[in-house]
Amino acid sequence: MPDATLESSSAANVTPMLCGVPQTMLWTLYNRATESLRTDAWFRDPDAERIFRSITFDYRAYFGRPDSSHATRSQMFDEALRPWIAAHPGGTVVELGCGLETQFQRCDDGHVRWLCVDVPDAIAVRERYIRPSERSRHLALSALDLRWMDEVDATQGVFITAQGLFMYFPEDEVRSLVLAMTERFEGGELMFDTIPRWFSRKTMTGFDLTRHYRAPPMPWGINRDEIETTLRAWSPRIVSVKNEPYRRFRTFPARLGPWMACIPALAKLLPAIVRVRLTGK
Numbered sequence: 001m002p003d004a005t006l007e008s009s010s011a012a013n014v015t016p017m018l019c020g021v022p023q024t025m026l027w028t029l030y031n032r033a034t035e036s037l038r039t040d041a042w043f044r045d046p047d048a049e050r051i052f053r054s055i056t057f058d059y060r061a062y063f064g065r066p067d068s069s070h071a072t073r074s075q076m077f078d079e080a081l082r083p084w085i086a087a088h089p090g091g092t093v094v095e096l097g098c099g100l101e102t103q104f105q106r107c108d109d110g111h112v113r114w115l116c117v118d119v120p121d122a123i124a125v126r127e128r129y130i131r132p133s134e135r136s137r138h139l140a141l142s143a144l145d146l147r148w149m150d151e152v153d154a155t156q157g158v159f160i161t162a163q164g165l166f167m168y169f170p171e172d173e174v175r176s177l178v179l180a181m182t183e184r185f186e187g188g189e190l191m192f193d194t195i196p197r198w199f200s201r202k203t204m205t206g207f208d209l210t211r212h213y214r215a216p217p218m219p220w221g222i223n224r225d226e227i228e229t230t231l232r233a234w235s236p237r238i239v240s241v242k243n244e245p246y247r248r249f250r251t252f253p254a255r256l257g258p259w260m261a262c263i264p265a266l267a268k269l270l271p272a273i274v275r276v277r278l279t280g281k
Contacts, residue, residue, distance in 0.1 A: 020216055021168050021216045022099070022118075022119060022121050022122045022125070023216075024099070024164060024215075024216065025099030025100045025101075025122060025125070025126075026055070026057060026059065026062075026063075026100075027062075027063050027070070027209075027213075028070040028099060028100070028101070028163075028164060029048055029051060029052055029055075029099075029100045030052065030059040030063050030066060030070075031063075031066050031068060031070035031071055032045050032048040032052075032070050032071045032074055032102075033045065033048040033049045033051070033052030033053075034052075034059075034066035034068075035066065035068045035071035035250075036048055036071065037049055041071075042068075042071075042075070042248065043068075043071040043072070043074065043075045045071070045074070045102055045106060046105075047102040047105045047106075047130070048100070048102050050129075051100055051102075051129045051130075054129060058212075061210065061212050062209070062210060062212045063209055063210065063213060064209055064210045066250070067249055067250050068248070068249055068250040069246060070164070072246050072248055072249065073163060073164070073193055073246065073273065074101065074103065074163065076244075076246070076247065076273050077103065077161055077163060077191060077273070078103065078106055078107055080191055080275060081093065081103070081107050081159060081161070081191075082107055084157075084159050084189065085107060085109050085112045085159075086109065088156055088157035088159075089156065090111050090112070090113065090156040091112060091113070091156040091157035091158065091159065092112075092113045092114070092115065092152055092153055092154060092157070092158045092159070093107075093112060093113070093114050093115070093158075093159050093160075093161065094114075094115045094117065094148070094152055094158060094159070094160045094161070095114065095115065095116045095117065095161050095163075096118075096143040096148075096160065096162040096165055097117070097118055097122075097143055097162055097163065097164065097165035098116035098117060098118045098122070098126065098138075099118060099122055099126065099164075100125070100126055100129065100130070101116075101163060102130065103161070104116070104136045105130075108135075108136075111135075112135065113135050113136075113153065114135060114136040114137070115137050115139060115148070115151055115152060116132070116136065116137065116138045116139065117139045117141055117148045118138075118139075118140070118141075118143075119140065119141070119142050120140040123138050123139070123140040124140075126138065137151070139151055143162065143165060143177065144169070144173060144177060146177075146180055149180070149181075149184050149185075152185070154184075154185050154188060157187065157188070158185050158188040158189075159188065159189045159190075159191070160181060160185070160188060160189070160190045160191070161190075161191050161192070162190070162191070162192040162193075163192070163193060164193065165192065166192050166193075166194065166220055167193075167194065167195045167200065167218040167219075167220050167221065168216060168217075168218055168219070168220075169219070169220055170219045170220060171219070171220045171222075174220050175234050178190070178231070178234060178235070178238075178276075179234060179235055181278065182235045182237040182238060182278050183237075185278060186278065186279065187278065187279065188277075188278045189275065189276065189277050189278065190275070190276040191273070191275045191276070192273075192274055193271060193272065193273050193274065194220075194221070194222050194227065194243075194271060194272045194274055195218055195220075195221050195222075195271050196221055196222070196223050196224070196268070196269045196270060196271060197221040197222065197223055198221070198269060199218070199221060199271070200218050200219060200220065200221025201221065203215055203217050203218040204217050204218070223268040223269065224243055224245070224267055224268045224269075224270060224272045225264075225267075225268040226268075227241065227243050227272065227274055228241040228243070231274075231276060237278055237279050238276055238277075238278060238279075239277050239278065239279045240275075240276065240277035241274065241275075241276050242274070242275045242276075243272040243273065243274045243275070244272065244273055245258070245267065245270040245271065245272055245273075246270070246271060246272075
């Protein structure tokens with residue numbers, strides 16, 4: 001059982017005052033919780049359901065019809081993390097840009113150590129619904145503030161995740177952050193998601209999800225066929241790069257994604273989940 005104590009819904013039934021990138025934590029929560037609540041759900045997240053119901057917010061007006069994309073992403077990260085955790089007893093998972101993600105609660109084996117990193121406004125909202133604990137700590141820092149690395153005990157292995165984060169940074173900042181990880185965490189792993197160039201351009205000119213909500217600009221886009229060569233060019237300490245498209249969606253035309261992934265000319269235009277293994281000096 002997780003050792004993080006979770007607040008009751010009645011203790012925090014308020015609308016978080018968020019804007020910009022931190023507000024996306026409500027978008028991702030919405031997609032995870034609504035998938036989990038379905039009778040035919042392929043992803044279960046009881047704590048996301050609890051938090052979703054606790055917050056007074058018109059999710060559909062802001063974010064439109066739920067599409068399960070963030071549930072699929074979280075499921076793919078869970079599937080990578082669980083065997084890693086089993087193979088690294090007492091290892092450390094660092095969750096950059098944690099928002100209201102409840103991955104520790106889903107994957108905790110009773111031994112893993114977790115470090116949730118996000119900007120102060122996001123951590124303040126997170127702690128209304130999820131209390132930190134000895135094995136699941138919260139750190140109010142930007143992922144770009146490398147002081148978070150000083151809080152990581154990597155002696156039993158480290159797995160760094162960044163869901164829905166890197167696309168909000170310019171490419172040079174992503175590169176600098178990844179290089180810092182390769183220098184610091186020998187034998188570690190990194191998992192993150194990407195958006196293609198065409199979608200990045202769309203957000204930079206204004207992507208209105210609904211008439212109430214415009215998604216924040218996402219300056220870093222990269223096509224799937226560029227990911228491995230780009231990362232290996234950044235550092236020779238990156239020894240393995242794998243990527244795959246999202247596996248399933250609920251809504252059209254996103255449901256065409258798995259079919260598009262079989263056609264090289266179209267596959268490169270899809271968002272991707274990337275897993276990287278690092279080596280040392």
